[in-house]
Amino acid sequence: MRAWLGFMVLFCALGTPALGVTVAEVPRPPKGTWTVDLTASRVLQPSVQAELDQLGTELDDSGLGQLMVVMVDTTSRRPSREFALALFNRWGIGHPGRDDGVLLFVAYADRKAEIILGDGVDEPADQEASDAVMAQAIVPGFKRKDANAAVQMGARGLKQLIENSRLNHPQDAAPEPVAGEDFVGSLSAEEFLVPPPQMSWSPPEEASTEPGLGVFAGGAGVLGAAGLAGRAWFRRRPRKCKACGTQRLRLGEVADDAHLDAGQRAEESLGSVDYDVWWCEPCADVLTERYGAFFTRAARCTRCNYVTGKQSTRTLRSATYDHGGEEEVTVRCGHCAFVSVSRRSTPRRTRPSSSSSSSSSSGGGRSSGGGSSGSW
Incomplete structure (x- = not known):
């Protein structure tokens, strides 16, 4: 009898499906925090959550953009892409007038991940960087059953995406990476056999049940997977x-x-x-x-030309709402020991809109659906 009862308890524990939530039920993170973990087992470790909140705060304080990370167990049969886009626009991730927000959304039990880009950081180079982060950091991490590494590396890559975007480098012909090896330029041209999917559609209403968006996102995921398989085959041919x-x-x-x-x-x-x-x-x-590598903390040494430099920055003048700032960038090469020092300007801070919520970090941004989808 006891064995039978034990079997039933185990069956119920293992067979109980993960509880889903609606977009409206996902709580906004308190002001100053940028992470929500609604998974039943609280997948994200406290140290990882602390780093994610730090990344989000650094971006927001600098006026460059906003980065949110949300994890749930399941979207209850609603396409994850549709769910994430509705959540992005419900919260208004990004600064008003700049649309510089990015959302990393994970439906853990559904084995789905989504990157939603704000309209201000949704140019072709941003799309390519988003695809790279999804394909090279997020999906492989989850496949290795290391959810914390997947989210952590994904958030780091998305922070670089925002910092390197054309929105934050309007004076440049193309955004320059902070670390000397950009997301896409570090690959040989032969690896890009299938171009990344360009996602541009009108956001659905939150209560919409139209299947078109989910079908489109699924098709984009298939194309992305085919592209990755093609690149892997081309490298190993x-x-x-x-x-x-x-x-x-x-x-x-x-x-x-x-x-x-x-x-x-x-x-x-x-x-x-x-x-x-x-x-x-x-x-x-x-x-x-x-x-x-698609993205790396190492910088290219200007003397030996190897990507073996450790980069550090020091603020010379802090950015304000009235003027930009200035940073000193030091690169110490671990190969030839050469040290280079340069300076770069940082954009001025963006004043928050009076319509933004005082109790929440986000408010004012908009997305038309650009970004990337992944599954494992």
Whole structure:
């Protein structure tokens, strides 16, 4: 009898579906915080939540944008893309008049993740950066069953997206990355076999049950997955030696170090660049191919040109509502020990709208649905 009761308790515990919420039931985070974790098991660790709130506060205080992270268990059959977009616009993530907000939304039990971009940070380069963060940080992290790393790295990448956006670099022809290796430019052109999906649709009403948005998001996810599979295949495809026609052998991570110089090995140890070495036995010849990380904290050294620099910043003049600020950027190379110092301007702060909620961090931004979708 006891065994039977124990089985029933275990069955109920494992078989109880995760409770879903509606958009209206997701509570706004208190002012000064930027994270909501409604999962039953409170997936996000306190240290990770603290970092996410710090990232959001730094962005908001600088006037560059707003970054929210929301995790729920399930959206109760409502398409996750539709749910996330409705939540973004309900809260108005972003500064009024700039639409510089970004939402990282995770339906944990549904195994879905969404990035919603505000209209001010929704240019093609921003879309590509969003796809890269989803494909290279968020989805792989969840597939490794490391939800905290997935969200943490995803939020770091999205903070860079906002900082590097054209909105915050209007004087530049193209946004420049803070860390010297941008999201997309670090990849070779051959890897982009399938262009990232361009999402631009009118946001549905919160109570809408139209299936079009969910179908479109699903199709975008399929295209994104196909693109990732295509890039992976292209990188691992067989190579033949042009001299003798023999098929080359791709060396492992340990064996290929013998064919890399000290700077290349340093890049690999930092994770800023990954190298593939293809060996031809008859010719005793190697073919080395370089694959830069989508985003990395390492900076490119201006002397040795390797992505092995550790970057730090010091505020020389704080930005105010009336004028921009100035920062001193120091890059110390871990390979050649060269130290470079430069200065850069920061935009002035944006005055909050009087219509913004005083009890919540967000209020005033708008999104038309740009961003990325992922599943695992």
